[in-house]
Amino acid sequence: MESRPERSICLLGAVEMVRVTKFSPVLWIRSVIPLACLGVIGSTEDFGLPLMGLFLASAVDVAIDIGSQLRASTVSGADRWTALRDIVYALIFYALFLGNPGVPALLLAPPVLAEVFLAFGARGFIWAIGAEALLLALRMATINRGPEGWIHPGWAVGIASATLLMGLLGYTIARLNELQEGINRQRHALKEALSELLATMMSPMGIEKSVLKQEQIRVLLEELCQTASRSKGEEAGRTLARIIARRQEAFQLFTPREFEVLCLLSENKSYRQIAQHLQISEGTVRAHVAGMMRKTQVHSREELTVWARKHCLVFRGQGDAGPESAGGSDAASQDS
Secondary structure: OOOHHHHHHHHHHHHHHHHHOOOOHHHHHHOHHHHHHHHHHHHOOOOHHHHHHHHHHHHHHHHHHHHHHHHHOOOOOOOHHHHHHHHHHHHHHHHHOOOOOOOOOOOOHHHHHHHHHHHHHHHHHHHHHHHHHHHHHHHHHHHHHOOOOOOOHHHHHHHHHHHHHHHHHHHHHHHHHHHHHHHHHHHHHHHHHHHHHHHHHHHHHOOOHHHHHOHHHHHHHHHHHHHOOHHHHHHHHHHHHHHHHHHHHHHOOOOHHHHHHHHHHHOOOOHHHHHHHHOOOHHHHHHHHHHHHHHHOOOOHHHHHHHHHHOOOOOOOOOOOHHHHOOOOOHHHHOO
């Protein structure tokens, strides 16, 4: 059984998740369906079990959509299967109240048409309006021929007005989604441009572009492109400056030939492979490794590789740096 502090922590976590999650506008549109069904249930005495089942099914679907967005912490748009599902709900509601003059049978049509606009575009929306007009005509004909008289034209005007408003809402949401996608593309392009700029600036210092692939730098660049915050820019600059200073300080410990050996060692090459690659003896390679271990105060080649990665000298997946990247072209003269 959970203790009271644990329950409090779980509750606070749930509240924070709800606060930071931006629900999709489509989700708010979908929530109209169970709310409308609930309103009819509350205002009609003989609503029947089919309407109750429709309310429960649509409410469960909305709850599932909310849960998926909370888990993913992302905003999902309209998809065609969900729109088709809600079309079925609207048709079921229409069939239930087709001959009932007290309940508008097309009550669920406006929010469903907004979903249709988002999922199928303007052409699908126009086809849906045509289908709604036919259903509205059938509804009026059915009521007018029934024993309870005729339906007031104001219902038709109200449904048509609501449909146009929801269509405008769907168009607005679609345009906002397009603008957001364009902004995301521009942010990605800005991040790539910043990476290239920093890589070009660091290249004369002998610092490889792979330094920008580190998790800390990558996250800071993404946040900088998303928020355009001056504080994030300063934080990214300070972090990059610390990495460069740490690398330069560590780099001064080694000769260019030792750095070559270290780069090959980080690729999990054996002493014999390193010797063949650099055209030196295996004993010389071992002597270089022993010297680097002594300078860094580590006790194995694995610890040496970890130390080099921690100090940004080598990176995972790094290729042969070569003597020029090590800071000079006289590496051959450093053989012991």
